[in-house]
Amino acid sequence: MRAVDIFIQQILNGLSIASVITLIAVGVTLIFGLTGIINFAHGEFLMIGGIVTWLAVSAGLSFPLAAVLAILAVGLMGYGLERGIFRFTLERPTNGFIVSLGLIVVLQHVVVLFWNPNQKSIPRPLTTVWEVGGVRIASVRVMVILITIAVVALSFRMITASRYGRALRASVEDRDTAALMGIPVRRYITGVFVLGSALAGLGGALLIALFPITPFTGGTMVMKGFAVALIGGLGNIYGAVAAGLILGIVEGFSAGYGFSQWTDAYSFVLMILVLLFRPHGLFGGTSGPRMAS
């Protein structure tokens, strides 16, 4: 392969990883940025999305159907957890964070308990590989990228342009005033949480289409999600997409050019630097949800 082909190849590989990271990051940026819930178990939501997909495909369902099931299941789980647990921590985000750590431990090990800790994979939903010049393009990666673009664009439009999005942003600006204007703030919080969870479910389905997953996949993925969300600016979907692209491509290159053992370090280093020098993110965001004094 020529050097330029390798280069393009790495960009493509990086883009598909970036897609999954972006899906998590959009979920995190919406939930953390707009409701103030710091849910570190978001990576486990993703993992469970992957597990549901794996179960459904193993049971003979087609991949698209399995992905829809994953979205529904994780969205439902998000609803249950928000109503049952997180809504009691809205006033104390740190407590919500600690609770989510407990949730990580519970969700990981429940999955281990029922479906053992081994790697799980599904047959690739699309097997075609296109050869363009010297570059091999796996259609499954293209599928992941396209789905992510569509879903993120839809979420972006929902937040920025629709009535609901406007009401949501109003309730982030000033919860009390928004409530006085007749916006059902609590219901919006639940809604955002469920939307973010559903995105994680989709992310899990796409992830298992690309790579095998284990019950512990969520741990590293969620850190990347938080890194991207914070780098892009909390609550800023556009920023999350941009930061997700940067991180995905950096990771793709690093893996492609022989530094794969450092791949996981970039997100942490980038995040630490951004928090230090641009606490509102590179692209501007909410200053974090009503910081506890």
Place this chain on the structure above:
Amino acid sequence: MIAGAQPNGPANAALRSLLPVLAVLVLIALVPLLSPSNRFLSLAISAGINVIALYGLSVLFGQTGILSMGHAALVGVGAYTAAILSRDYGIGFWLALPAAALASAVFAMIVGIPSLRVGGHHFVIMTFAFGQLLAIVLTNGGDYTGAATGLDLTGPVTLFGADMSDLTRYYLMVVAFVAAAAVASWAIINSPYGRTLRAIRENERLAASLGINVGRHKIGAFVVSGVFAGISGVLLAHFLGHISPTQFASFPSIYLALMVMIGGARLISGPLAGGILVAFLPEVLNLDPVQSRIVYGACLIAVILLLPEGLIAGAVQAFRRLLARKPKQEREDPDTTCTTPSEARR
């Protein structure tokens, strides 16, 4: 209640919070008389080593109100310091103790200065990221850190010429260290310094307006927690004889935070109770590791939602409430528990 405890000097009352812990530790030190199994002793030693680290975490979280998700990383710095000193310079246990305490304290400062600058919830995320970074660096450290397989420690731990590597002796030594950690953390809590930290916890702006250098004291508390962690790391490294990066990544940190919260971060008995409970509950309930982790996670969630001060404080409060049905009198406890609901919520 007890006539002897009545002369209510503040020092006396403060001492009252320490005595039960020391009494329990004396009982624990007597356990080898019952000739317990090796398995029990190993479990107890691990629990004790955790408890030492937890006393550091309780100063940081319980007193200053800063939650660190990188505490296991500080333990790891101590453990690796001990292992590398022993390998490269043949330095044994006792000299490694101050060296590791120093190394962990310095690492805490390096992490703390930038992390505390960002403040708020972001601090927690920063400590988490630093913990993960340390594990990655240790894994990629090549021969110097032993990469993913980690390092071995050889050489016995001796005290006045006696070999302490025997399980029972090591157990007694760990109990002594736990007692020292408890006394140290008690001394910090009841010093003017402890009061300063609590002032920061309760209201940072007010504390700053009183002339307290909030930033410096927060970093100070973080460094203090590092000293405890470093000592715990040395004990851990010499006990296990082998250490590896995954032991000090962020998930062990989560378990440490969990233990201190289950026990109650503000009580002097909290770390002891949390460490013992988390170590022995699965034995008592006969759970396998997977089940016990599910139980821990669920406990943590329940504790945060229902008893935010931890199990022990919750039990004490319930007990006091029972007593308070009879003649009700306000008693001012200068120990670190807070009985007013507004404080408890924090």
